[in-house]
Amino acid sequence: MVAQVSGLEQIALGIGTLGMAIGTVAFIAMGRGESDEHRRRFYVVTTLITGIATVAYLLMFLGIGITEVRVPGEGVLRIYWMRYADWLLTTPLLLVDLALLAGTDRGTIYRLVGLDVGMIVVGAAAAVAPVGQTVRLALWAVSSLFFVALLYVLANQLSAQAAWQSGEVAALFSTLRNLIIVLWTAYPIVWLFGTESTIGLIPLGVETTLFMILDLAAKVGFGFLLLRSRHVLAEVSPSASAATAD
Structure with missing residues (x-):
């Protein structure tokens, strides 16, 4: 079904589309000429993130x-x-x-991705299910529990593994980890007070705008911080992942 989008929602979605597209083109340009296989993964993954978001927006x-x-x-x-x-x-x-930057093992990656998928799937169920506010808020709480568990893995296991990297790599990891923690914490707050929980303190146009700003910061902003310094990526040691694979 094609819906009619207008007003503040359309403006926000238009800005989101343009911002994600600019980020995608910029990341492709930044990755041109990169011959190192491990470093190239950062450019490929980061470009995929904004490319997918461009299509969605x-x-x-x-x-x-x-x-x-x-x-x-x-x-x-x-x-x-x-x-x-x-x-x-x-x-x-x-x-x-983040896991590539930390040089983490596959088990930690699987835990992070599993918790993340659980968080998104339950959050989506809360949004699209034809149920009342009580059930929607209960599902939001379950999704938030997945998020808290994800934060624990980020702040403990992944951070401990990143500490084995060089000083500049560890510092970049800390910056990006903190960015993700702050921005991702804002998402459930906007959802809770927005229209999808039915509380509705934040109207749909403002809600769409806030999610757009968070998305641009979490994807394009994250990507620029990660890819802007080739010399830092050159210092990343994939040894932990390699050891696990072996």
Whole structure:
């Protein structure tokens, strides 16, 4: 179904599409000529993140990936389900970027991605399910528990492994990890007070704008911080991952 998008929502989605597209082109240009296989992974993964987000935002701008859900006692909600499809693909890739930077083992990567997928899937169920506010908030709480567990792995296991990297690599990891923690913490807060929880303190246009700003910061901003210094990426040691693979 193609929905009509207008007003602040359309402006926000248009800015999101343009911002993600600019980031994608910039990351492709930054990665040109990179011959080292390990460093090239950073450029490929980061470009995929913004490339997928560009397509998702363009589809939402065109009115695709939007549905209406009738919530008992609350009326009809307009849900951008394409946003969850985007997050389901791009947020694990962001975690893979961090894991590559930390030189972590595959087991830690699997835990991070598993918790992340659980968080997004339950959050999507809370958004699109035709259930009342109580159930939606309960599902939000479950999704938040997945997020808390993910933060624990990020702040403990992944950070401990990143500490074995060189000083500059460890410092870059800390910056990107903190960026992800702060930005990702804002998402469930916006969701909670937005329209999808049915609390509705934040109207749909503002909610769409806030998610767009968070997405640009978490994907394009993250990517520029990661890829801007080739000499730092050159110091990354994949030894932990290699040892696990062996």
